[in-house]
Amino acid sequence: MNQPWSLIATTPMGLEAIAARELRDLGYEDVQVENGKVNFKGGPIDICRTNLWLRTADRILVKMAEFPARTFEDLFQGTKAVNWHEWIPADGEFPVEGRSLKSQLSSVPACQGIVKKAIVEQLKEHYHTEWFEETGAYYRIEVILHNDMATLVLDTTGPSLHKRGYRKLIGKAPLKETMAAALVLLSRWNPTRPLYDPCCGSGTLLIEAAMIGWNVAPGLRRSFPSEAWPCIPEEDWEQARDEAFDAVKDDIELQLYGSDIDPEAIELAKAAAKSAGFGQEIEFKVAPLAKARPEGEYGVMITNPPYGERLLEKEEVERLNRQMGFMMKTLPTWSMFVITPSRQFEHYFGRPADKRRKLFNGNIECQFYQYFGPLPPRRHHEEA
Template sequence: MDPIELIATCPMGLEALVARELKTLGYEDLLVENGRVTFRGDALAVARTNLWLRTADRILIKMGEFKAVTFDELFEGTRALPWPDWIPGDAEFPVEGRSHKSQLSSVPACQGIVKKAVVEKMKERYRTDWFQESGARFVIEVALLNDIATLTIDTTGPSLHKRGYRKLVTEAPLKETLAAAMIQLSRWNPERPLYDPFCGSGTIPVEAAMIGWNIAPGLRRSFPAEHWPILGKAVWEEAREEAYDELRDDVPLQIAGSDIDPAAIEVAQAAAKSAGLGKELKFEVLPVAKIRPKGDYGVIVTNPPYGERLGDKAEAEKALRQLGSIVTQMPTWSSFVLSPNKQLEHYWGKPADKRRKLFNGRIECALYQFFAPGGLHPKRNKSNDSGQ
């Protein structure tokens, strides 16, 4: 198979992390753009990236890109693409769409034009006027941005943040992809303790444990592309075997979390158990003012309540102040706090060493990064623990 042009989509602000993950997997030919990273790979790359990327949303096959300001241009541009090379005659191929800052602003109309063009192209190869669409699923997407149409096929299905371990959730849960991004930005490693004092449904501790044990985040779920004849089951079997070989479940973990809500702790414990980490992670019901994380040179990674969707704003601010007070008593610990509250540094009485803009859903937040003064682990150098 010739090299495939692929797109890893992601939330705004995580593009550099996705690019870093792709480079770690061996994919160096990258183009980083807003909300996506384009790269090239083979059939195995489709399986590997779906299994391994922690901060991406989906892996798409890029079929083509062209200017389209009229429906005729959209039809002809779509029809010119090699759809039958990917889509078998019995496949189901629905079309999804979105449009932004483009003359072709009616998404339903664009979806209909693309569907018609793909059908016409398929008729040429399969010599039929009717497609039952009863086989494997190939979701086509037409994305229009500034009058440029990008046509893709989704290999992932439900977003990659759906790891499969979280059966229950608390109100306003943190997505797994964002939790993994926060941990990666902290440069935490399993030699160090990690604590989340507002753990909610346990997403940050579970994601940290998966990173610590090098568990491929997609290992417990399935993907539509596993049923595509053009890729074959062998590449997925190979990728999964590689992932199992890379697993390091003999590494000791020092990961814990707490929350004032007993129901949240029950959800967190259930998530940890579902992920196969029930015996490795420690959770307890505890208000933030009473936390006493164990160990030195640790990392706090947390997403405190905002007061916008959960609870009372005054209580949320009080919790932030209490965490800041506790942190001052932990001189060897670094803290990474995701919050939309622009007064956090004021509450803590000091400026963050770094701030990074991230979005929790549609809420614009900052990841406030406070590095321990002189508290870097003696076995690690500063460049490794800078949080950059």
């Protein structure tokens, strides 16, 4: 089996550059950014490490092949030419899913059937059998057709990487773990500074910050289908997990605070923080935004306030935005970061943002408004 493999970290739209930075921080040099994904090279141990460590990616895929496919015969022969037997054992379960955009082969069910048939034919020739029970390890294959080009990928992750395992119950309009981690990383917060979320909901943003602060690999609490693949040695997974456990810095004191007007949300936040191992490290309390006041100096405030189209009426959202502006006037040493779809946020906040960035929270186009306060006196080398 030739290495290195072509690997893909898929990401939510707008987070590609952050995931690329994560990959470079992990030591990957040949990193290429495209819409919704980051391409890089690696072998078995890299599949293990990236599944465990990437905070802003959704999945780690292996790019098996890419070829022109204008006819079903093109698709069949291109798929059959791949050495599937090097990956899928005789008892492997290999469902095929698909997508098609701007391609002559527009029937996704038909394309899935062709790819499945071609893989079966290739495996038949290698394993000398006419029947595959598919009772073993799980190999999800996807065929992506775009502009008459077929790309075949193998999913090493299973359920999306945003499913860390600590959030058992979900509150209203939750912020995905991947987006929450991205907001913390974009703020350049570090654990020497207080962090406060005045609209914390079920606490996801603060839990992700705690994991970043203690350098906890987000995938440590979950499993992956590729752990059962013979082509990825069990010792590689053991090594990657041992590295991740050794990297935890749980002796760092965290200053993490959250509040929300909804008592039910605060109970969910406390339960999730406890499940994640941060029950004592994050302080949650019930409080309306008008009475929210963080403690400490040179802190960072990051929040995902309610959106009018999802939870509150437009007037209520405007009032919350004004209250955040008033709050910031009383916190001259703090930095503030707000993600919202509101195009008038700066007007109600009372001040133009120092920087804005377009992000998608689910399918909602948002702006990440960034207000930079002064740096702590003793740490002039850090960014706000």
